[in-house]
Amino acid sequence: MAIVSFKNTVIHNLFSKPKTRKVEKEYPQGTRGHVENDMDLCILCGLCSIKCPTHAITVDKAEKTWSIRPMSCIQCRCCVDNCPKKSLSMGLRFQEPGSEKVTKTFKQSEKAIAAQEALMKAAKERAAAAAAAKAAQAAQGGAAPAANAAAPAANPAPAANANPKE
């Protein structure tokens, strides 16, 4: 009798729809996802760390690393919206479950380091050129500012017109 019942169950299961749901391949609208950083773009400015309300992000400029504690993140996307290089994004997948409060650390890429060094070098060169131009201008027209400084005192018109009845 038990064998007949088992056989019926097998036949039923073979020709009926699965009782479980398939894993959804697309995340539902409104899924917040989790923070991802493109280390090719990140300049380690630290703005995301300052803006994060839960202090989940740490930036170490000396070590050239960017770290996040996923379990402290509340997916508010404040860091994403404030990143000047748009290197942060909300990856549309759920955070992996875990039992330990881990810190995920990412190293700034060689490409980003090179780009940042080039930017800093260009900024230094611009500052040096501006300082040299200013020095040259001061050397050429050093007397001009002194002559202009005397100009307001030489114009007594406002004082004379201050009280026309006198």
Ligand code: SF4
């Ligand atoms: S992720 Fe964006 S805001 Fe954060 S340190 Fe990098 S460049 Fe700056």
Ligand code: SF4
């Ligand atoms: S999404 Fe919000 S809580 Fe998470 S790291 Fe960014 S600023 Fe912090």
